[in-house]
Amino acid sequence: MKALVVCSGGLDSVTLAYKVANEGTLVSMLSFNYGQRHVKELDFARQCADQLGVKHTVIDLSQVGANLTSALTPTSDDNREIPDGHYAESSMQATVVPNRNAIMMTIAYGLAASQQADTVAMAVHGGDHFIYADCRPAFMESFASMQKLALEGVADISLYTPFLHQNKADIVREGSKQQVPFAETWSCYKGLDQHCGRCGTCVERREAFHLANTPDPTLYEDADFWLSVT
């Protein structure tokens, strides 16, 4: 396996990068700037690539993001708030960026083909399925089949999603095993100085460390908010 890891700089994809690197099959890492409020996550992705000693490509999709409606990608005429609370709430629909994963994954496959990698690795996990259709197993399977046809005669690339049927607490456990520097990962959708502790991804992160019975090195502005929504 020669894998390109799609890495946002978040806990899940940094853990995936360490896992693949420790398995000896990491070729390169790929991140996307799609105009997300929390673009600072990319600094953490770059730091991870530096530590693992692999090429890191950041693709600028901010113009694409500006054309996609979501609270994660504010524009001058659409500047919705990031909702507080647990992912399992309908308000989290605002954080859906239409077709985000499919767009990123097709680009990842194109780069993998050009870099002679044979695998694209994505850190989607079970907790993403409820809210994001493009993180569900049925989508991933369909996507992988589509790509075999799209690249027929050009490249043979497989999709590696080892966390697909795990939850975020499992990923924290895996990260501990892989000696991931958790403090050097970024989750918060708001992208301020510290993790807010209130948005969907902060609540999920805080809860995951708790469930995994693992010390959470993250500094949260509102460290106890998660208790009120879980």
Add this chain to the structure above:
Amino acid sequence: MKALVVCSGGLDSVTLAYKVANEGTLVSMLSFNYGQRHVKELDFARQCADQLGVKHTVIDLSQVGANLTSALTPTSDDNREIPDGHYAESSMQATVVPNRNAIMMTIAYGLAASQQADTVAMAVHGGDHFIYADCRPAFMESFASMQKLALEGVADISLYTPFLHQNKADIVREGSKQQVPFAETWSCYKGLDQHCGRCGTCVERREAFHLANTPDPTLYEDADFWLSVT
């Protein structure tokens, strides 16, 4: 139907835009700059959108293109020549941009979802199938299924490919019917002042007008080259 048409400014996709517009279902047009040598084709796409009176979005994927190996997307360390000849030659493999259509189509679906369109229209045709895997019917079908899953609960968008089982001569006939200003379309991969008449897409264009028994208003540098390779 409310359709977003992916339009390169070439004969096929301009004909598709006119067809959809004449059917009364054209919502918007989308083009891509992926660092192609023949970027001047985009001027023809914009002109077409102006004439049809719809919004035209040009997405800049030149940075993505620079990371994909192909003779169509020259970079400082990879500047392959555009091969002369017919598409049905192995040398045309050099014009494959890995995953190009899949990348463009996922972005088109994202934009369609954000614009409340219910259809993405693509001008792929039978003549593309031999060389480009991501133009074949099996790929298109698989892609459309993948997208239904990716956008579940977000948008319900169909793929419209009316030329999929037609050849380019059929498209010229359709274009005549739809009163397409053929001289205002661009095919040539070399992107110089005039169509070269020698590259795969010029040969195919010249031949299509001949087979459709339709006057070809195009000025070619080498207007008779096609006879030697067809």
